[in-house]
Amino acid sequence: MTNTAVVARRLAVGYGGRAVLSGIDAYLKAGGSTALVGSNGSGKSTLLKTLAGLLPPVSGALEIMGGAVTEMSHKVAYLSQFHPNGFVLPLCAVDVVRMARYDQRGRWARRSQTDDAIVAESMDMMKISNLGDIPLRDLSGGQQQRVYLAQVLARRAGLLLLDEPTAGLDAPGRAAYTEAMVFERERGAAIVTATHDVAEASTCDRVLLVAGRIVADGPPAIVMTPENLLETFGIGLTKVGDHLVVTEHHHDH
Amino acid sequence: MIDPFLNNGFMQRALFAGILVSLTCAVVGTYVVLRGMAFIGDALAHGVLPGVAMATILGLPTMLGAAVGAVVMIGGVGLITARSKLSNDTAIGLLFIGLLALGVVLVSSSDSLTGDLEAILFGQFLGVDATDLLVQTIALLAVCAISLYSARPFLLLCFDIDLVRTMGYKAQWYHRLMLLMIAATVVVSFQTVGSLLVFGMLLAPAGVGALLARRIGSMMLWAAGTGVLSTYFGLLASYHFSWAAGASVVLTAVAIFFLTLVFVSVRKSLTSASA
Numbered sequence: 001m002t003n004t005a006v007v008a009r010r011l012a013v014g015y016g017g018r019a020v021l022s023g024i025d026a027y028l029k030a031g032g033s034t035a036l037v038g039s040n041g042s043g044k045s046t047l048l049k050t051l052a053g054l055l056p057p058v059s060g061a062l063e064i065m066g067g068a069v070t071e072m073s074h075k076v077a078y079l080s081q082f083h084p085n086g087f088v089l090p091l092c093a094v095d096v097v098r099m100a101r102y103d104q105r106g107r108w109a110r111r112s113q114t115d116d117a118i119v120a121e122s123m124d125m126m127k128i129s130n131l132g133d134i135p136l137r138d139l140s141g142g143q144q145q146r147v148y149l150a151q152v153l154a155r156r157a158g159l160l161l162l163d164e165p166t167a168g169l170d171a172p173g174r175a176a177y178t179e180a181m182v183f184e185r186e187r188g189a190a191i192v193t194a195t196h197d198v199a200e201a202s203t204c205d206r207v208l209l210v211a212g213r214i215v216a217d218g219p220p221a222i223v224m225t226p227e228n229l230l231e232t233f234g235i236g237l238t239k240v241g242d243h244l245v246v247t248e249h250h251h252d253h
Numbered sequence: 254m255i256d257p258f259l260n261n262g263f264m265q266r267a268l269f270a271g272i273l274v275s276l277t278c279a280v281v282g283t284y285v286v287l288r289g290m291a292f293i294g295d296a297l298a299h300g301v302l303p304g305v306a307m308a309t310i311l312g313l314p315t316m317l318g319a320a321v322g323a324v325v326m327i328g329g330v331g332l333i334t335a336r337s338k339l340s341n342d343t344a345i346g347l348l349f350i351g352l353l354a355l356g357v358v359l360v361s362s363s364d365s366l367t368g369d370l371e372a373i374l375f376g377q378f379l380g381v382d383a384t385d386l387l388v389q390t391i392a393l394l395a396v397c398a399i400s401l402y403s404a405r406p407f408l409l410l411c412f413d414i415d416l417v418r419t420m421g422y423k424a425q426w427y428h429r430l431m432l433l434m435i436a437a438t439v440v441v442s443f444q445t446v447g448s449l450l451v452f453g454m455l456l457a458p459a460g461v462g463a464l465l466a467r468r469i470g471s472m473m474l475w476a477a478g479t480g481v482l483s484t485y486f487g488l489l490a491s492y493h494f495s496w497a498a499g500a501s502v503v504l505t506a507v508a509i510f511f512l513t514l515v516f517v518s519v520r521k522s523l524t525s526a527s528a
Contacts, residue, residue, distance in 0.1 A: 085411065088287070
């Protein structure tokens with residue numbers, strides 16, 4: 001596994017040639033975890049989509065797992081924020097997790113024992129082994145989210161790009177997620193999460209505060225200061241334990 | 254129950270054609286239902302009308318005209334959405350109504366075509382010949398081959414288009430292949446069940462499958478079974494009551510869908526009550 005997961009130089013990301021987040025210089029190493037923190041529309045999800053190869057960069061240079069984004073899809077796992085068909089499709093939970101292994105074998109090849117073992121292990125990590133044969137549409141939103149996370153784990157990817165991964169998860173679900181991320185990092189995977197969850201961001205090595213540009217970049221203890229949070233969210237916030245507390249309203253940043 | 258099929262060659266051919274249409278529509282309709290592509294399916298079913306009308310006027314094979322109509326529809330939707338900020342369904346709606354209106358104008362301007370309009374819209378189930386059956390068989394084999402080859406990217410397309418891309422598949426390519434498959438099904442089936450009713454065979458049996466199945470493969474099997482049953486009982490009703498054959502088959506399929514919906518709803522209520 002390469003030691004570098006993401007290298008971005010003067011990267012700008014956006015839609016249709018219009019940048020929504022620019023000035024990104026990042027070097028993310030294997031086994032590291034990075035949280036993208038910012039308000040709605042700050043460009044977090046757009047950056048994740050660009051890293052996943054779903055959007056072309058507006059400008060700048062981007063390298064994923066030592067190569068071009070388009071050539072490294074098999075080394076990347078992406079969790080999108082929305083799954084509109086979750087309540088429609090006739091698919092059992094285990095089938096959704098198995099999808100993660102599609103590009104790891106030939107078009108006509110059947111599932112290997114390794115594939116089955118990885119799928120079982122991933123479902124076990126998210127504590128959904130008992131839900132395998134239940135149709136996805138019969139599961140609650142939180143249970144579905146665990147299935148999607150198990151799918152990401154089953155990719156055994158070098159770079160995990162997770163958009164609001166803890167959305168809808170209950171306390172046991174969050175605990176399972178945290179444990180799974182420890183496992184992934186020990187395995188050598190780099191993790192990038194877009195989140196509003198301060199507790200989740202605090203567990204990462206590094207936090208990028210974004211607001212159309214990179215406001216601050218560094219370890220959470222150093223980066224998440226009231227000044228930086230004011231600049232990021234437009235209101236005064238102070239981190240108290242695992243929560244952000246509003247201290248002052250300020251919209252002129 | 255079986256005498257009409259044993260004693261009449263035209264009923265045997267109609268049954269065979271209906272089974273072929275049912276199997277083709279079961280596979281393609283599953284994707285139409287799961288991807289929410291009913292509107293483009295409906296538009297394609299109507300959009301072939303001017304092509305068929307023009308081919309008839311020019312003395313060309315009607316299937317060729319239908320194919321041109323379908324290509325214009327698919328290409329037009331792509332062009333409008335690429336060149337404007339209009340949504341996909343607006344583009345489909347505009348072309349749908351435009352091509353339908355053009356078809357009606359063409360048919361109404363030709364005395365010789367007026368009588369054919371009913372056949373174009375509602376098919377000639379009882380008039381299928383060996384060539385129709387051969388074409389329908391080839392279409393079924395092609396649809397099955399494409400679905401097998403593209404099984405994984407097609408399933409991913411139904412689930413999440415972003416996942417298709419991040420897995421390294423060419424999402425747009427497979428989306429177009431799926432559209433082509435829908436268009437081909439409409440084009441080869443319109444002579445049997447008609448351009449309007451083929452849409453019913455795409456949706457109703459697959460809808461039954463969606464209600465009952467827990468996996469995509471079993472959804473296709475439920476859809477195929479529903480389609481074949483609808484063909485059999487629809488043709489039987491048509492024979493005994495002198496109803497239009499294509500409409501009888503589609504009506505049976507839609508009736509089975511609503512009966513299944515009631516069954517599933519009652520079962521769910523009973524399960525909830527006992528839990």
